[in-house]
Amino acid sequence: xxxxxxxxxxxxxxxxxxxxxxxxxxxxxxxxxxxxxxxxxxxxxxxxxxxxxxxxxxxxxxxxxxxxxxxxxxxxxxxxxxxxxxxxxxxxxxxxxxxxxxxxxxxxxxxxxxxxxxxxxxxxxxxxxxxxxxxxxxxxxxxxxxxxxxxxxxxxxxxxxxxxxxxxxxxxxxxxxxxxxxxxxxxxxxxxxxxxxxxxxxx
Amino acid sequence: xxxxxxxxxxxxxxxxxxxxxxxxxxxxxxxxxxxxxxxxxxxxxxxxxxxxxxxxxxxxxxxxxxxxxxxxxxxxxxxxxxxxxxxxxxxxxxxxxxxxxxxxxxxxxxxxxxxxxxxxxxxxxxxxxxxxxxxxxxxxxxxxxxxxxxxxxxxxxxxxxxxxxxxxxxxxxxxxxxxxxxxxxxxxxxxxxxxxxxxxxxx
DNA sequence: CACGATACGGAACGCTGTTCCGAAACGCAA
DNA sequence: TTGCGTTTCGGAACAGCGTTCCGTATCGTG
Numbered sequence: 486x487x488x489x490x491x492x493x494x495x496x497x498x499x500x501x502x503x504x505x506x507x508x509x510x511x512x513x514x515x516x517x518x519x520x521x522x523x524x525x526x527x528x529x530x531x532x533x534x535x536x537x538x539x540x541x542x543x544x545x546x547x548x549x550x551x552x553x554x555x556x557x558x559x560x561x562x563x564x565x566x567x568x569x570x571x572x573x574x575x576x577x578x579x580x581x582x583x584x585x586x587x588x589x590x591x592x593x594x595x596x597x598x599x600x601x602x603x604x605x606x607x608x609x610x611x612x613x614x615x616x617x618x619x620x621x622x623x624x625x626x627x628x629x630x631x632x633x634x635x636x637x638x639x640x641x642x643x644x645x646x647x648x649x650x651x652x653x654x655x656x657x658x659x660x661x662x663x664x665x666x667x668x669x670x671x672x673x674x675x676x677x678x679x680x681x682x683x684x685x686x687x688x
Numbered sequence: 689x690x691x692x693x694x695x696x697x698x699x700x701x702x703x704x705x706x707x708x709x710x711x712x713x714x715x716x717x718x719x720x721x722x723x724x725x726x727x728x729x730x731x732x733x734x735x736x737x738x739x740x741x742x743x744x745x746x747x748x749x750x751x752x753x754x755x756x757x758x759x760x761x762x763x764x765x766x767x768x769x770x771x772x773x774x775x776x777x778x779x780x781x782x783x784x785x786x787x788x789x790x791x792x793x794x795x796x797x798x799x800x801x802x803x804x805x806x807x808x809x810x811x812x813x814x815x816x817x818x819x820x821x822x823x824x825x826x827x828x829x830x831x832x833x834x835x836x837x838x839x840x841x842x843x844x845x846x847x848x849x850x851x852x853x854x855x856x857x858x859x860x861x862x863x864x865x866x867x868x869x870x871x872x873x874x875x876x877x878x879x880x881x882x883x884x885x886x887x888x889x890x891x
Numbered sequence: 892c893a894c895g896a897t898a899c900g901g902a903a904c905g906c907t908g909t910t911c912c913g914a915a916a917c918g919c920a921a
Numbered sequence: 922t923t924g925c926g927t928t929t930c931g932g933a934a935c936a937g938c939g940t941t942c943c944g945t946a947t948c949g950t951g
Binding site (some may be wrong): 731732735743744747751752753 | 906907908909910911912
Binding site (some may be wrong): 508605614643644645647648650651652655656658659663665666668670671673674675676678679681683 | 705776805808846847848850851852854855858859861862866869870871873874876877878879880881884
């Protein structure tokens with residue numbers, strides 16, 4: 486923070502080349518800035534350029550694109566995860582806590598353009614991004630879900646925490662780019678369905 | 689007037705002077721086959737190779753990738769659209785009809801690998817694929833939704849047909865590639881939430 | 892001062908969707 | 922039949938992506 490180092494002029498610089506740590510921080514700040522302006526899908530070269538380094542440097546610090554994204558958003562995901570138990574303790578009912586937490590998650594995903602879309606497991610290889618989100622947030626979501634369901638008295642579990650979390654994430658895809666689409670509304674309705682008594686689904 | 693006419697206005701005569709237009713049909717069949725094996729995101733070159741033509745030929749018949757996808761699935765989308773009113777007429781209640789139609793839509797999306805993911809408006813340009821799906825299916829979804837809501841007596845509309853349809857489509861993303869994720873279940877739960885009385889959302 | 896280790900930048904690779912153009916195949920008229 | 926215009930064909934070429942690779946510049950140290 487106290488040493489931002491925003492110099493980007495390509496000429497006349499005899500600056501740190503062999504030092505290990507500076508680039509990493511520059512990269513993270515540059516990536517965060519570019520993600521805000523150009524979305525999470527911004528080209529790698531744009532991030533490297535913003536940081537004033539080559540793509541080779543970027544890839545040594547973050548071997549894959551997903552790991553860079555994880556690094557940029559790690560503390561926000563952490564904050565979201567930690568908000569779960571706190572909301573559960575502070576809210577009047579577990580359902581209120583669950584809804585508040587989910588709203589928090591949705592706002593996080595929607596404000597980072599393209600993050601929800603980049604969250605796909607896609608196929609085959611376990612994406613570092615997908616894995617991190619799942620590992621960190623599924624337990625939190627699960628405990629909130631269990632508490633809310635216990636309150637409602639819904640014994641049967643129609644959908645597990647992983648499915649619900651992935652569903653919420655999917656609902657956020659494209660939300661920022663489409664004014665006609667209200668992801669937050671839909672997510673709350675999904676929660677309503679998840680918490681509804683099982684017999685409610687039969688006509 | 690009685691000119692020998694080295695210049696012919698291409699008004700009515702659009703006769704194929706070159707090879708017959710067999711290519712278009714070959715392309716559609718090849719694309720359908722490739723989509724089944726390699727998913728909707730299969731490379732354009734693979735489709736062209738399968739059809740035994742060059743990519744130039746493919747792009748003259750289908751100026752963009754999305755239009756090819758639309759052409760391949762047009763009759764299935766049409767069938768899905770036509771199933772809406774039929775289900776509404778044949779089902780015991782509108783909600784049953786809505787749930788059955790949505791299940792149909794989900795099965796269609798999930799079985800075509802990657803179709804749901806390719807459905808994004810993404811950004812900026814109105815995708816031909818997205819437009820076609822929306823134009824054809826939103827009215828159908830809307831009438832089913834209205835009927836089901838009228839039956840339930842839920843006056844307020846928490847989410848319009850476009851939002852619900854897009855939400856359902858989003859929930860199907862990655863469903864085929866992830867055994868732990870049950871899109872169909874989630875979609876039915878979302879419908880439950882959509883049809884639930886408005887006051888149900890407040891804790 | 893010299894030498895090895897290492898982080899650096901950016902060219903290069905393989906892949907994508909899309910555009911472009913020379914060449915070939917056909918119908919029609921002379 | 923022969924020639925010509927028209928239209929389609931095939932695939933090279935272009936632009937952009939994520940990722941890999943390597944010559945080079947700089948640092949820490951003996």
